[in-house]
Amino acid sequence: MGNRFQVLDRFADGAQFIGGQSGPGSSGRTQRIVDPASGDTVHRYGLAGPADVDAAVAAARAALPGWAGASPAERSAALHRFAAVLAERAGDFARVESLQCGKPIKLCTEFDVPGTIDNTAFFAGAARHLQGQAAGEYSGDHTSYVRREPIGVIGSIAPWNYPLQMAAWKILPAIAAGNTVVLKPAEITPLTSLMFARAATDAGIPAGVVNVVSGAGREAGEHLVGHPDVAMVSFTGSTAVGKRVAALATASVKRLHLELGGKAPFVVFDDADPEAAVQGAVAGALINSGQDCTAATRVYVQRPLYERLREGIADTMAGVRLGDPFDPATDLGPLVSHAQRDRVAGFVDRARAYATVVTGGEAPKNDGAYYLPTLIADAPQNSEIVRSEIFGPVLAILPFDSDDEGIALANDTPYGLAASAWTRDVFRAGRATRDIRAGCVWINDHIPIISEMPHGGFGASGFGKDMSSYSFEEYTQVKHVMFDNTAVAAKDWHRTVFGDR
């Protein structure tokens, strides 16, 4: 436990605000950070309030002309330095992320932290490819071109499931394109977002370009969304909160990017490799204790393979190593909080009335927010466990007969974030990629996410893309510029409109 506190000591002065000023939060309230593996309070900080948001937005606004006016090469160089500072601090980032979320350290060192460093390096390179278009001559004697310009101050709001990666996804494309950012992380997991902002400053990114304000959703979050100097809102979180954020942002005519919830289907056709599908389903369902918007939570299996998958998944789940997140051998840590654990247990307890709990379905007896890997069978398609986002290590398995039925079931929720199809037949794979309604479809895999991939949903999962060069479309606005090539053309136009006056 000693190591855990050592890392956190760096935040002992309550630096919840970076980029303008620091000090106790203006909400007047204190927030605890709890280690979900033990239930111990590991840190307390002053929760930011509206006055902190105002100061952060003012800092971002002041930094905007200099940063937007920097050349792509200058922004790129700063982002390359940023990636190097993150790499030097990789171990600290992994330990703090593991501590505040309860994630297995293995996941942090192999996925969260290297993914974030790679994302930073990706946007360092991409910053130099951001360009408009030479658009040609739309009208005689006139030349047009299109500029891609930064939008201004971006107000970003992030969830608690991948605090470091979400900070990176929100901040990097925005600043690579010349915007400045105020990020509000989830108040229970702000530490690695603060470390990320500090690393940006230490890498020489000018003060005010990256700001983090850790406050409560209603108080600080809504103040940020409605702030008149925020030009765009980029939100990742639940669909319920996303709807509220969208209404507020739209009321003040702001650009909007929404990455919301999901309920990813995992469709196994009868020619699939059953062992690969079993391993894929368990890994896809249990990653980050199932607290993943793309987690494989609905597994549909074509009838001939159904029993084999049901048995294989139950056996594999029973062998998963649950334990101390700081132990490198641990596969599954606790959920992010005891409240989240109880919420997940509620879904499973209600499902007992209409379905079979094949394995799991309980919390181990310790002080942590753990929940056993859980497989549920015999639930109807229209049941809560099959249709609601659970955000826990819980997977429902259902059979289907025809290919049409498998795809129809996959599409039968309001969400559309991610999906996978498992088959060795190229035509079935082609059909699944075409007909499954989701922003991402994997074939014979589930979960991989890398910097080049546009990530974003359809339907109730939101709109817009994180990561990849597509994210520049979110964080830039298009300006059409038209040159009159001859003074004569302007005169002709004047004559057309006003006559010979």
Ligand SMILES: NC(=O)c1ccc[n+]([C@@H]2O[C@H](COP(=O)([O-])OP(=O)(O)OC[C@H]3O[C@@H](n4cnc5c(N)ncnc54)[C@H](O)[C@@H]3O)[C@@H](O)[C@H]2O)c1
């Ligand atoms: N689509 C994606 O890429 C993606 C990625 C990660 C997580 N998620 C989603 O995030 C959710 C889990 O995270 P969560 O529980 O932190 O989500 P949440 O919606 O409860 O909170 C997300 C963020 O919004 C803030 N917030 C809460 N109320 C607010 C309000 N009224 N105004 C402004 N901000 C407010 C919270 O403080 C937090 O920072 C899941 O639904 C998951 O699917 C989606």
